[in-house]
Amino acid sequence: MDLTAHLPALQVVVPMLSAPLVVLLQPRGLAWAGATVAALASFAIALALTIAVLDGQPQVYAMGGWPAPYGIALGVDAFSALVLLVVTGAGAASLLAARPSIDQQIEQERQPLFYSAWLLGLAGLVGIVVSADAFNIFVFMEISSLASYILIAGGPDRRALPAVFKYLIMGTIGATFYLIGVGLIYMMTGTLNLADMEARIGDVVDMNPILVAAGFITIGLALKAAVFPLHVWLPNAYTQAPHMVTVFLAACATKVALYVLIRFDYLVFQAKLADHEAQFALFALPLAILGILVASAVAMFEGNLKRLLATSSVAQIGYILLGASFVSQAGLSASVMHIFNHALAKGGLFLAVACLAYHYRDLRLDQLGGAAARMPWTCAALLVCGFSLIGIPGTAGFISKWLLISAALESGPWGWGLVAVILVSSLMAVVYIWRIVEALYFRAAVEGDSLPAEAPLQLLLVTWLVALLNIVFGLFPGVPLELANSTATLLAGFAS
Amino acid sequence: MKLLELLGYFNYWVFAIILTVGLYAVIRKTNLIKKLIGLSIFQSAVFLMYITMDKVEGGTAPIIQAGVENQIFSNPLPQVLILTAIVVGVSTLALGLAIVVRINESYGTIEEREILDAD
Numbered sequence: 327m328d329l330t331a332h333l334p335a336l337q338v339v340v341p342m343l344s345a346p347l348v349v350l351l352q353p354r355g356l357a358w359a360g361a362t363v364a365a366l367a368s369f370a371i372a373l374a375l376t377i378a379v380l381d382g383q384p385q386v387y388a389m390g391g392w393p394a395p396y397g398i399a400l401g402v403d404a405f406s407a408l409v410l411l412v413v414t415g416a417g418a419a420s421l422l423a424a425r426p427s428i429d430q431q432i433e434q435e436r437q438p439l440f441y442s443a444w445l446l447g448l449a450g451l452v453g454i455v456v457s458a459d460a461f462n463i464f465v466f467m468e469i470s471s472l473a474s475y476i477l478i479a480g481g482p483d484r485r486a487l488p489a490v491f492k493y494l495i496m497g498t499i500g501a502t503f504y505l506i507g508v509g510l511i512y513m514m515t516g517t518l519n520l521a522d523m524e525a526r527i528g529d530v531v532d533m534n535p536i537l538v539a540a541g542f543i544t545i546g547l548a549l550k551a552a553v554f555p556l557h558v559w560l561p562n563a564y565t566q567a568p569h570m571v572t573v574f575l576a577a578c579a580t581k582v583a584l585y586v587l588i589r590f591d592y593l594v595f596q597a598k599l600a601d602h603e604a605q606f607a608l609f610a611l612p613l614a615i616l617g618i619l620v621a622s623a624v625a626m627f628e629g630n631l632k633r634l635l636a637t638s639s640v641a642q643i644g645y646i647l648l649g650a651s652f653v654s655q656a657g658l659s660a661s662v663m664h665i666f667n668h669a670l671a672k673g674g675l676f677l678a679v680a681c682l683a684y685h686y687r688d689l690r691l692d693q694l695g696g697a698a699a700r701m702p703w704t705c706a707a708l709l710v711c712g713f714s715l716i717g718i719p720g721t722a723g724f725i726s727k728w729l730l731i732s733a734a735l736e737s738g739p740w741g742w743g744l745v746a747v748i749l750v751s752s753l754m755a756v757v758y759i760w761r762i763v764e765a766l767y768f769r770a771a772v773e774g775d776s777l778p779a780e781a782p783l784q785l786l787l788v789t790w791l792v793a794l795l796n797i798v799f800g801l802f803p804g805v806p807l808e809l810a811n812s813t814a815t816l817l818a819g820f821a822s
Numbered sequence: 823m824k825l826l827e828l829l830g831y832f833n834y835w836v837f838a839i840i841l842t843v844g845l846y847a848v849i850r851k852t853n854l855i856k857k858l859i860g861l862s863i864f865q866s867a868v869f870l871m872y873i874t875m876d877k878v879e880g881g882t883a884p885i886i887q888a889g890v891e892n893q894i895f896s897n898p899l900p901q902v903l904i905l906t907a908i909v910v911g912v913s914t915l916a917l918g919l920a921i922v923v924r925i926n927e928s929y930g931t932i933e934e935r936e937i938l939d940a941d
Contacts, residue, residue, distance in 0.1 A: 461903055468910045475917055484928040488937050491921050495848060498861055498914050505868050505907060506841075512900070513875045 330374065334387040334400040334456050337371045337410065338466075340364055341417075342449035345442045352438060358428070361441035362421045365448060369414040372407070372452075379407040380808065386458075394458070395519035401458035404812040408662060409455045409578075409585045411806075412669045416577035417448040419673065423788035424570040426781070427680045431482050431568045440480055444574070447473030451582050460508045460518045463586055464501065467550065470582070471497045474575055478567040486566035493559040496549055500556075500583075503546030510539035511594075524594050540595045540602065544587065544609065551583035553647055554617025557640045564636035569680035572632065576639055577673035581665045584643065588650050588661070592817040596653075603653045610651035615747050617644030622754035626761070631682070631689045634758055635675055638715065641751060642668045648744070649730055652737045659807075659814035660729035666806045667714070667722040670799060674711030674792040678704055681781035681789055691761060696771030700779050703786055705766045707793040712759040714796040717752055721800040725807070727752065833874040840867035852934040854925065858918045865911040869904050876900035 329336075344364035351357040378385060379402060387400040402410070421444065432440050450470025457463045475497070479490045512518055514535050515526040527536060545556075552560040560580070564572050595602045621640035628634035646668070649661025679689065681704040686694060698705040710721070717727035727748065734744035780786060799806060828835075844867060847860025881896035922932055929937050 461906075465906060465910065468914070472913060472917055475921070479921060479924070485941055487921055487925045487928065488941075491854060491918070491925065494914065494918050494921065495857060495861060499845070499848065499864070501910075502865055502868055506871065509868065509872050509875065509900075 330378075332387070333371050333375050333378075334385050334402050335389065337368060337375065337402075337414075337456055338400075338449055338453045340368050340371065341445045341452065345445040345449065348442045348445060349438050355425075357438035357441045358421075358425050361445055362418070362424075364445055365414070365418040365421045368448065368452065369411075369418040372410040372414040375402050376407040376411055376805075376809070378402075379404055380805070387456075395517050395522035398462050399458040399519055399521075400456045401521075402456055403816060404809045405585070405589070405662065405816065406455050408666055408806060408809040408813065409582065410452060412581060412666055413448070413451045413455060413578045416574055416669060416673055417444075417451075419788055419792060420570050420574040420577070420677075423573075423677060423680070423785045426785050427570045427684060428568065430684065432480055436480075440477070443473045443476040444571075446470075447477060447574070451578060454582050454586060458520050460511070460520060460523065462518075464505055464508060467504070467583075467586075468501055470579070471501065471550075474571075474579060477571040477575070478563050480568050480571065481566040482568070483566055485562070489559075489562035489566045493563045496556070496559045500546045500549030503542045503549065505546075507539040507541075507543035507546060510535045510542070514539075520589070520594060527594065536595075540591070543590055544606070547583050547587040547590070548613075551580045551587060552640060552643055554613055554621060554640055554644060557617070557621070557643070560640060561633055561636045564639070565630060565633040569632075569676070569683050572636075573673055573676040573680060576636070576676050577669040580639070580643055581646070581669060584646055584650075584665065588658075588817070591650075592658075607651045607653055610647050614644045614648035614651055615744075617641060618648065618747060618751045619754075622751040622758070625758045626754055628758070629690050629692070631691055631694065631762060631765075632676075632679055634691075634762070635672065635679065638755065638758065639668075639672060641755075642672065642715075645726070645730060645748075648748075649733060652733055654733060654737060655814045655818040656729065656733035656736055658817050659810040660726055660733045662810040662813045663729055663803075663806060664726035666810070667726045667799065670722050670792060670796050671711050671714035674789065674796055675708060675715065677785070677789040677792055678708035678711060681707075681785050684781045684785065685779055691765040692769075693772055694765045695769035697765070698767040699771075701781060704781055704789065707786075707789045708766070709763065710793040711796055712762065714800065716755045716759055719800075720797065722796045722803070724800055725803045833870065837867050837871045837874070840864075840870065854922045854932040854934065855919075857934075858915060858922065861918070862911065862915055865907075865914075869908060869911075872900040872904040872907070 341364050348357050348360045351360045375385060385402040388394060389398040389400060428437065447470050450466045450473060453466030454463050457466060475490050475494050479486055511523060514530045515523055517523050517526055530536060549556045564576055591606050618641050621637050625634050625637040628637055646661050646664050649657045649664060682697060683689060714721035714723040717723040731745050731748055735741045840863060844860050844864025848857050848864060851857050851860060876897040878894055878896045881894045884895040884898050926932050929940050931937060
């Protein structure tokens, strides 16, 4: 019995079964430790799976020994491996750093339940990524969504509640749309397995239900992924969530929905539906451009640090969608690369915000004057991740911006216009990151003491680890780039 | 003939109508409980769609009986799927109601407008 063969299943099982165990660990230190160990274990599993995939062995797993398409299949290829690394990495890093910040924000007796919901969220997200079954994806999507509603509602401010209510309504509508789409496809093909679906759609005589299904699935997932203009739930939810929850969700939650969106539109529908390429591009491209420009512009005028970064996430989702909408190999690999790099940059930024929030209760920019003098290390880490978000050479963000610009130039006569969009929005990113820098470094402290007071070491170390990773992957983008390129080859191979 | 064809899709018409009624309630109602009721109606429509598509005319439950041959079975899979989806719907509703209770505790109202004005 070889344990490595079961890694795709263990990836989901480990965090999911740890969740009820963590509830039993009543002393709060133990609950945190248990959750962190489970998250680290699932990160280790993701690493092992990535190594197997890099060796050229995509993993396929038949749940319970039932062969696909009758049983539920799990599968890990280059695309899933990269997204798994992002999800489990974000889960592990945020949990590692979480304790001081959570101790401040969540009542002690509720902490075991809170960590348990966290693990369920992680299990749901990795479940979506490893599933090769359309209905299974729906179930895991709802597990992760329900868990994240609970996590966000844990925010200390009462405004978290209306924010999470809005997220619940919109998230459920998105999931139900996805369910309708899956139902329509099942009706016409009689299968839920993604690979089988892709093969059988070709035999369907009446394509209208499939076309409707493509619409429902794309819109439903766009709602979950907060694609502009379906993003209205995101800024409030991320602003009001406990700081460490924002780190976790901002780094990976919307990206998983984009992962499913790309997988469906490329692997299942592309080349099977007449003109699907053109329709998908026509749908995604304007939304991506609008999202990039509008959200960046809004972020320039945002007064609250957390809300500013949340708004900028909407623009970054636009970049990922932009790459996918080129329907080219270069565009896809830029898009997939940006999933990875944006998780690093935004995760690091929100970690730094959590450090700041340890001493500053009010995160409005005009209240943060003089923070650099009090917390020099935190502010320096924030600066590094901010550079990565802008895309300054030497940081991870530069790699994906560069790929995106080269893909835009290849994409046809409109290429130059798209490059202009990317450059303009990067300039806007310079403006909003500069506003943060100005507040932290060049403005006098509002009042109160200005003695040096760094964030707790646990929080600071993880923040710097992520900040350094931004530089490491900016200088040596080897592994993620290889995964992104083989993803693009895989997806574009189906498209042509 | 045309009319019969349209009537033949009766369940799907009902599905579409319930779906839009639910969605309308979610968007239009300002009371949070009514919004959740709308959400439930919206989800129930999908249950109807799944149940409709698995029905085979003259089909029964898929149990193999001794001595009975050439039996037509209805497809059991969509029923299983929708059982799962109902569970998901119930848990979403429960969580939604729990959030509304907490909103009522901290704001003293469940009217959307008044909550927006309170902050």
